[in-house]
Every structure is written in C-alpha cells, then in structure tokens.
Amino acid sequence: xxxxxxxxxxxxxxxxxxxxxxxxxxxxxxxxxxxxxxxxxxxxxxxxxxxxxxxxxxxxxxxxxxxxxxxxxxxxxxxxxxxxxxxxxxxxxxxxxxxxxxxxxxxxxxxxxxxxxxxxxxxxxxxxxxxxxxxxxxxxxxxxxxxxxxxxxxxxxxxxxxxxxxxxxxxxxxxxxxxxxxxxxxxxxxxxxxxxxxxxxxxxx
Numbered sequence: 001x002x003x004x005x006x007x008x009x010x011x012x013x014x015x016x017x018x019x020x021x022x023x024x025x026x027x028x029x030x031x032x033x034x035x036x037x038x039x040x041x042x043x044x045x046x047x048x049x050x051x052x053x054x055x056x057x058x059x060x061x062x063x064x065x066x067x068x069x070x071x072x073x074x075x076x077x078x079x080x081x082x083x084x085x086x087x088x089x090x091x092x093x094x095x096x097x098x099x100x101x102x103x104x105x106x107x108x109x110x111x112x113x114x115x116x117x118x119x120x121x122x123x124x125x126x127x128x129x130x131x132x133x134x135x136x137x138x139x140x141x142x143x144x145x146x147x148x149x150x151x152x153x154x155x156x157x158x159x160x161x162x163x164x165x166x167x168x169x170x171x172x173x174x175x176x177x178x179x180x181x182x183x184x185x186x187x188x189x190x191x192x193x194x195x196x197x198x199x200x201x202x203x204x205x
Contacts, residue, residue: 004104005158006036007086009150011105012161013143014082015112017061018074019054020140021085023047024147034151038088061136064129068182071117082109108165115168122178125185 013021026047029037040046060070086105087098116139123131142164150157172179 003036003089003101003154005154006150007089007101007105008108008158009146009154009161010085010089011082011108012112012165013147014085014105015078015109015114016116016139017054017057017143018078018081018085018109019050019057020143021147022081023050023054024144025085026050028148028151036089036151038091040088041085058136058140061139062129062133064124064132067120067132067136068117068124071113071120075113075117078113079106079110082106108161112165112168115165115172118172118175118179119168121182122175125178125181 010021010025022041025037026041026043028034029039030042030047057070061067083102083106087102089105090098090101119135120132123135146157146161149160
C-alpha cells in the first residue's frame with residue numbers, strides 16, 4: 001500500500017506538534033512496532049532532542065500569549081519538519097517519490113499549523129487561562145492518538161486527519177473576528193509599552 005496516507009497524517013500532526021510526531025514515530029520504529037519508520041528517526045540523539053523539545057512545547061503551549069509567540073516561531077519549523085518526515089517515510093517505502101511526499105507533508109503541516117495558531121489567537125482573547133490548557137492537552141492527546149492509529153490503520157487515520165483539517169479551516173473562518181481582535185490587542189500592548197518606555201526616559205534639558 002502506498003505510504004501517502006501515513007505521509008498525509010504525519011504532515012497534519014506535524015503542523016500541530018512536530019516534536020511529538022518525530023518522538024512517536026522514532027519510538028515506534030525503535031521498539032519494532034513498525035518497519036515503516038526510517039532509521040534516521042530512530043537515532044538516540046534524535047529521540048532525545050525531540051523529547052526535550054516536546055516537553056518545552058508542552059509547557060509553552062499552555063500559557064496564554066506565550067503559545068502564540070511559540071506558534072509564530074514554529075511557522076517555519078513545523079512545515080519543514082512535516083516535509084522532512086514525509087520525505088523520509090517515502091524514502092523508506094520507495095512507493096512515493098520523496099519530493100512529492102515532502103510537498104504533501106509540508107503543505108499539510110502548514111495548513112494545520114495555521115489552524116492551530118489561528119485558534120490560539122482567538123482563544124487568547126479570553127482572559128482566563130483554562131481554555132489554553134484544555135485545548136493544548138486535547139491537541140497533544142489527539143496527535144498521539146492519530147499518529148498511533150496511523151501506524152496500524154494509515155488509510156482510516158488519513159481520513160480522520162483530512163476531516164479534522166477541513167473542520168479546523170472552517171472554524172478558523174468563523175473565528176476570524178476574534179483573531180483580528182487578538183492582533184489589535186497585541187498592537188495596543190506594544191504601543192503602551194513604547195509609551196511607557198518613552199515616559200520613563202531621562203528628562204530633557
């Protein structure tokens with residue numbers, strides 16, 4: 001069977017939590033649960049780095065506004081990670097050209113990243129932090145569940161991932177107003193800090 005379903009699912013998951021995808025696939029491959037995972041993802045140094053970065057993301061992703069800063073930094077990292085993982089999976093299987101696999105994984109990761117980042121901006125318009133923690137935990141568990149499911153049932157998992165991606169994009173459209181409010185508040189905070197810094201400067205003359 002073509003590796004495309006696993007490539008698509010890993011790309012979707014990488015857009016939400018790239019480090020979790022690398023860590024899970026590496027562990028599954030290293031423990032012998034699947035032979036679909038290339039050796040490059042099973043290396044101890046890769047697993048350790050992915051584990052440390054996953055823990056960092058697990059913390060940052062649950063703090064209001066810090067999560068959006070983290071997402072901004074990962075606008076490039078997540079799609080690249082999705083493309084690299086996809087290309088490695090295709091190279092392992094040989095059933096899909098690596099370039100095409102990288103394009104699928106990277107594009108899917110970019111789209112799901114936009115859904116994640118946009119949703120967090122909307123959530124950050126609420127003053128309470130509980131929603132960030134709930135959503136972040138749900139994302140972590142969802143990525144773990146779908147990546148695990150994809151190892152054993154790649155086609156079914158890809159259908160679920162595609163459905164979640166479409167639903168996420170539709171939700172993002174409905175949340176557009178709250179996202180704009182987030183950017184206005186952020187710009188206002190920057191202006192307030194700038195004015196405060198200017199007011200705290202040494203007196204002239």
